[in-house]
Amino acid sequence: MEAIILQILNGLDKGSAYALIALGLTLIFGTLGVVNFAHGALFMIGAFCAVTLSRILTLSHEVIDPTKTDFLGKPLKVDVPYIYNLVGESAGNVIIDWAVPLSILFAIPIMILVGFIMERGLIRHFYKRPHADQILVTFGLAIVLQEIIKYFYGANPIPTPAPEVFKGSFDFGAMLGLEGAGIIYPYWRLVYFAFATVIIGGVFSFLQFTTFGMVVRAGMADRETVGLLGINIDKRFTIMFGLAAAVAGLAGVMYTPINSPNYHMGMDFLVLSFVVVVVGGMGSLSGAVLAGFMLGILESFASMTVVLETLPGINQIIIYLVAMIVLLTRPRGLMGKAGVMEE
């Protein structure tokens, strides 16, 4: 029982990342009809927004500290972040400590901008081209974005810690009345899960309860008719692309304390997220979210030692295996709609 709860918890954070990326992919596919292979790169850019902000915040200048001396007796030079000059030392430390959550504010405008540029500059020209062309051009774009990041930030993972408050783990079992059961869980992963839930809930309620969302849903169902009603649906779909980019970016920002970002993290997640989208059903938002969490949890179950003893290596392939079985038995995925991508 304890082991099961622990594995479900372990699966949640990865599942949240899959769900967030798959949600964005499905949004783009459902609105614009574009298969976006560069979506993983957006996730990665988000993560590097966090890296950039924490670097900006710790930009320092050297000052001579009169109270300290080095071993030769000379006054010691210390690096002082500029932010101390702005808000004072203690407030500055708090801000630096909270760099990752603060990056959310920093990343939203950047990601929306990147999304707009991508859509207006490139993807717009590919609406009428075959899906294979869309896959290929976004694949090329993903390579380019990833190499640009590699050029500026190097190939090594950059550790980006969570705020001090959320470091470490706690006994999750105690909250369920299972003291001493050994269900130890890092705080930040719980934060990530909560964050993902909020974002997913936000996107769904935006689509469900606002006029804008209603028009977008109508456009997804029948683009032509909405256009004939005199609504500029293209503009709204562009905004949805920006939104999807922001969702992927935020997923990346918050993921940095869990896994230090490196330039190929986007591609690593993209392949799996595509599998998630296909399992959930192309074009189905709830399917994408459901499949994301499901596959994340399945993956962590498959890496239990009990399972690995009977089926060695299953944790590496479980997602692909499930994808194959789903595709062969339910060709449209779990919640796919008829008529999507069936030409």
Add this chain to the structure above:
Amino acid sequence: MLGLNKKDVGLLLVVIVLTVFAPFILNPFPEGSALAQFNAGYPDLMQRLVIFGIFAIGFNILFGLTGYLSFGHAAFLGAGSYAGIWMIKLLTLNIVPAIIASIVVAGLFSLLVGWISLRRSGIYFSILTLAFAQMSYSLAYSVLTPITGGETGLQPKVSDPRIFDAALAEGTTPRANFFGMFMNDSYELVLGGWVFTFNVGYYIAALFLVIAFYISIRIFRSPFGLMLRAVKSNQQRLNYTGIESRPYTLAAFVISGMYAGLAGGLLVAMDTQAGAERMFWTASGEVVLMTILGGAGTLIGPVLGAGFIKYFENIVSKINESVLQAWFSFMPEGMQDLVVSIFYPFIGKGWHLTLGIIFMLVVIFLPGGLMEGGQRISNLFKKKSNTDSGSGKSSPAAAE
């Protein structure tokens, strides 16, 4: 001749001439000159050029003719590599059994993968093949380590059984051969300042390239090839006329898998090692790039694309900052630094950035690849000469 029409014989001859004289063509600059770094006439690179040419020709039979975009072809290359290396370890250092085994194993593996994946089409097919390739990669790295060697890969050792060979002396390196001709033996021809290398392994791989190219021409011109094109242009209509398209696509899939296996076997024959990284999905992406860049659906395009990518990968990766400084040294000081810093991200380790940009530009502006580019340029000249001569003849129908 050989069941080909005049144009195809010409095309085949072009490929034969290019491969036979490649040691000359790829080494246009004298040794020791400033431009010698653009020479690509060394055995290792030439072998890779033709082997990836074979891989791309095979991929093109599937993607170019049927339009099914497979993102998992590297799995077959990897399977072929493993089969080849085991033949070398168990039977003999002669490459013949290795190559036969690699083709057969890759063919069987692609039959299995194709039988399942071809139930779906479009993006679902791409994802299914990708899933298979990633699964093979992960398994080769983890559970199948006794067969695949895991992270270290496989190399022939002196202590291997090799039941057909006499035992090797202790301390010698096992070298792959073809009836006594060693793959890494070369003959160097020195002509003035030029050094041309003729490598045994290269010419054996080139022979396979010519055969592979010939088979691909025959497939393109056959009724079978026509049926594959029908699948690409309108599969639904094909189904309505009462033709089951699956056997045709499956046959194309298996053929292209066997080509990939042959490429894998040849890679093993040349460098006698096999590792799981050959199966990684970026390797599958690379063959897609080669085919698209050269021109999917054309006969010679994929070969050119493979050659282009492998050549520039080698050359561009070798350029470093000091070389750039030397090139632009004619400029004024500040200007030189500026130009160098502009070009710097694209060279050396930045090769993938350059490749990504080239690839995007090709997909955006030249969906037909280099072949379409050549066609457009030649059309431009044709039009010009037509108007110049003022003849009323209509231009001949464009070749497909």
